[in-house]
Amino acid sequence: MMAPSKHPVGIIGTGTMGAGIAQVAATHGFTVMLLDQDAETVRRAVDKIHGHIDRMAEKGKLTEKERDESKARLHPADGPEDLSDCDLIIEAIIESLEAKTAMFKRVLPHLRSEAIIASNTSSLSIGAIGESIGCPERVVGMHFFNPAPLMPLVEVISGKRSDLKLVDRVVLIAEAWGKTVARANDTPGFIVNRVARPYYLEAWRIFEDGYAGVDVIDEAMRSLGGFRMGPFELTDLIGQDINVATTESVWQQLGEPSRLKPSSTQQQLVAEKHLGRKTGHGAYIHDGEDPRPAIHPGSRELKLPERMQDAVNRFVEGATDQIGAPLEKYIFARVLIAIINEAAWAVADGVADQANVDTAICKGVNYPKGPFAWAEEIGFGACGELLEALNDTVDDNRFLAPDLLRSQV
Ligand code: NAI
Numbered sequence: 001m002m003a004p005s006k007h008p009v010g011i012i013g014t015g016t017m018g019a020g021i022a023q024v025a026a027t028h029g030f031t032v033m034l035l036d037q038d039a040e041t042v043r044r045a046v047d048k049i050h051g052h053i054d055r056m057a058e059k060g061k062l063t064e065k066e067r068d069e070s071k072a073r074l075h076p077a078d079g080p081e082d083l084s085d086c087d088l089i090i091e092a093i094i095e096s097l098e099a100k101t102a103m104f105k106r107v108l109p110h111l112r113s114e115a116i117i118a119s120n121t122s123s124l125s126i127g128a129i130g131e132s133i134g135c136p137e138r139v140v141g142m143h144f145f146n147p148a149p150l151m152p153l154v155e156v157i158s159g160k161r162s163d164l165k166l167v168d169r170v171v172l173i174a175e176a177w178g179k180t181v182a183r184a185n186d187t188p189g190f191i192v193n194r195v196a197r198p199y200y201l202e203a204w205r206i207f208e209d210g211y212a213g214v215d216v217i218d219e220a221m222r223s224l225g226g227f228r229m230g231p232f233e234l235t236d237l238i239g240q241d242i243n244v245a246t247t248e249s250v251w252q253q254l255g256e257p258s259r260l261k262p263s264s265t266q267q268q269l270v271a272e273k274h275l276g277r278k279t280g281h282g283a284y285i286h287d288g289e290d291p292r293p294a295i296h297p298g299s300r301e302l303k304l305p306e307r308m309q310d311a312v313n314r315f316v317e318g319a320t321d322q323i324g325a326p327l328e329k330y331i332f333a334r335v336l337i338a339i340i341n342e343a344a345w346a347v348a349d350g351v352a353d354q355a356n357v358d359t360a361i362c363k364g365v366n367y368p369k370g371p372f373a374w375a376e377e378i379g380f381g382a383c384g385e386l387l388e389a390l391n392d393t394v395d396d397n398r399f400l401a402p403d404l405l406r407s408q409v
Contacts, residue, residue: 002172002173002175002176003029004028004029004030004031004176005030005087005088007085007086007087007088007112008030008031008032008033008075008085008086008087009025009030009031009032009033009086009087009088009089009090009173010032010033010034010035010077010083010086010088010089010090010115011025011032011033011034011035011089011090011091011092012035012036012083012089012090012091012092012093012103012107013035013036013091013092013093013094014034014035014036014041014042014045014046014092015036015045015092015093016146016147017092017120017144017146017148018034018036018045018090018092018093018120019045019048019049020144020146020147020148020149021090021092021120021144021148022034022045022049022074023049023052023053023148023149024144024148024149024177024178024179025073025177026049026053026070026071026073026074027053027056027062027066027070027149028176028177028178029073029176030073030177031073031075032073032074032075033075033076033077033082033083033086034046034074034075034076034077035076035077035079035080035082035083035107039076039078042076042077043076046074046076049071049074050071050074052149053067053070053071054067080106080107080109080110080111081110083107083110083111084110084111084112085112086111086112086115087112087114087115087116088115088116088118088170088173089107089111089115089116089117089118090118090119090120090142091103091104091117091118091119091120092120095121095122095123095124097124097128097129097132100119100121100124100129100132101129101132101133104117104129104133105133108133108135115138116138116140116166116169116170117130117133117135117138117139117140118139118140118141118142118170119139119140119141119142120141120142120143120144121141121143122143122189122190122193122246123188123189123193123246123249123250123253125159125186126139126140126141126157126158126159126162126186127139127159127160127161127162127186129159130159130161130162131161136159136160136161136162137161137162137163137166138162138163138166139159139162140156140157140158140159140162140166140167140170141155141156141157141158141159141184141186141190142154142156142157142170142174143155143156143157143190144179145192145364151363151364152178152179152180152363153179153180153181153182153192153359153360153363153364154174154177154179154180154181154182155181155182155183155184155190155191155192155360155364156170156171156174156181156182156183156184157183157184157185157186157190158183158184158185158186159186160186162186167183171183180359180363181359182352182356182357182359182360182363182364183352183356184351184352184356184360185350185351185352187346187349187350187351188249188250188253188254189246189249189250189253189254190351190360191346191351191352191356191357191360191361191364192360192361192364192365193246193250194250194254194260194342194346194351195339195342195343195346195357195360195361195371196339196361196364196365196367197246197247197250197260197342198259198260198335198338198339198341198342199221199227199231199234199335199338199339199365200231200234200235200243200247200263200266201247201259201260201261201262201263201338202334202335202338202339203217203221203230203231203232203331203335204231204263204265204266205263206331206334206335207232207265207295207297208263208264208265208297209298209300210297210298210299210300211297211300211302211327211330211331212297212327212331213293213296213297214230214232214283214284214293214295214297215232215284215292215293216327216328216331217230217231217232217331217335218230218231218232218233219328220324220327220328220329220331220332221331221332221335223322223324223328224316224319224320224322224324224328224329224332225319225320225332225335225336225368226320226322226368227367227368228366231335232282232283232284233283233284233291235266235276235282235283236276236277236282236283236284236286236291237276237277238276239275239276239278240266240269240270240274240275240276240282240283241270241275243266244262244266244267244270247260247262247263247266248262257398258396258397258398259338259341259342259345259398260342261396261398265295269282269283269295274294281294282294283295302326302327302330304326304330307389308389308390308393309326311382311385311386311388311389311390312329312330312333312386313329314379314382314385314386315333315336315337315378315382315383315385315386316329316332316333318377318378318379318382319332319333319336319374319377319378320332333386334390336374337383337386337387337390337399338398338399339367339371340371340372340374340375340383340405341383341387341399341401341402341405342371343357343361343370343371343372343375344371344375344401344402344404344405345402347402347404348402348403348404354372355372357370357371357372358370358371358372358373375405380404380405383401383405384401384405384406387399387400387401387405387406388401
């Protein structure tokens with residue numbers, strides 16, 4: 001492990017993410033200065049982190065000495081002047097370019113000139129944050145996942161003008177904090193929030209096509225794909241509103257590609273405030289009894305032309321040892337190939353290389369395999385063949401494949 005720097009880390013914004021990141025840093029030997037809009041918010045965050053650290057010790061994850069030392073490393077900052085010794089600042093304030101710019105303009109004059117500025121933003125451009133505060137070379141993306149102490153992945157994002165030495169240093173720090181790093185370029189949704197979108201979107205489309213209900217689709221993805229949760233139960237857990245907002249943001253920023261077009265059924269659920277578990281009603285009804293579907297599909301029978309049937313069978317045989325009924329196989333194949341296709345487009349668009357995409361997806365959303373490892377097992381040819389067959393059945397060209405999946409058909 002890299003030795004903790006003698007300089008503290010400054011965390012600005014001590015809500016859900018900032019507090020989680022502070023906990024990670026402190027339990028890995030780094031002194032942390034915490035700053036928020038007022039002293040009371042910081043005090044509450046420190047109390048909360050102390051509670052989490054106490055629980056880690058109770059569970060045997062920290063010794064008593066480690067517990068006490070970790071807690072002693074957390075220091076409230078009274079103002080930006082208290083961050084003057086930090087060599088890394090991580091901001092986790094509200095998701096607004098204006099708010100982040102205004103905050104940094106206030107804080108920057110107090111920082112060491114060599115301090116790295118990291119942003120935990122999910123949806124803003126790292127380059128845009130850097131340009132707006134006049135020092136793009138110092139700004140790096142450090143995208144944690146919620147809850148930060150438990151989720152192993154950090155996406156480290158290079159803005160167009162980020163200094164690569166600073167990016168490398170951020171990678172080392174994240175690794176010293178026990179995290180797995182995926183490196184990505186500064187593109188909408190980075191890796192995970194882009195490549196995981198079809199898991200939800202293609203599932204919604206199958207539902208909208210009328211082939212299967214939410215429970216049948218969820219079960220197909222669990223049993224054939226080995227996914228921990230199906231797309232509908234997962235979006236009910238995340239919150240349909242949060243999930244739709246991420247889709248809309250990534251879709252718009254990427255220029256509205258048909259592949260990532262939001263589902264109107266899901267948008268309708270959100271408009272009706274059927275947000276998932278938190279409102280008791282989403283894709284399922286959650287009323288204390290076993291969840292049961294709250295929405296019902298049309299009843300369209302699956303009749304596949306021979307070419308499509310062959311392509312689905314070949315794809316599924318390569319993708320899983322599990323045996324499924326034709327409808328289940330079709331569901332699983334359609335969702336998985338959409339993820340693989342998005343992953344291939346992301347690589348083609350220069351978001352990251354294949355290895356970093358696989359790492360991000362396995363560690364960030366816990367899929368049983370990375371999309372490229374899966375495509376390798378299935379065979380790129382079989383993937384290309386299925387994409388071609390599917391693309392012939394849609395009018396929006398959304399299964400169009402990039403060269404990686406096309407050239408080998
Ligand atoms: P949150 O609402 O829990 O916390 C934000 C904190 O920032 C609050 O304590 C607020 O008082 C403080 N704050 C707001 N304006 C400030 C300012 N000008 N100066 C200092 N502090 C200020 O938000 P959350 O969920 O922790 O998100 C923070 C950032 O992390 C956002 O950029 C978000 O997109 C990103 N993010 C969130 C994830 C999540 O699952 N919640 C996951 C990954 C990234």
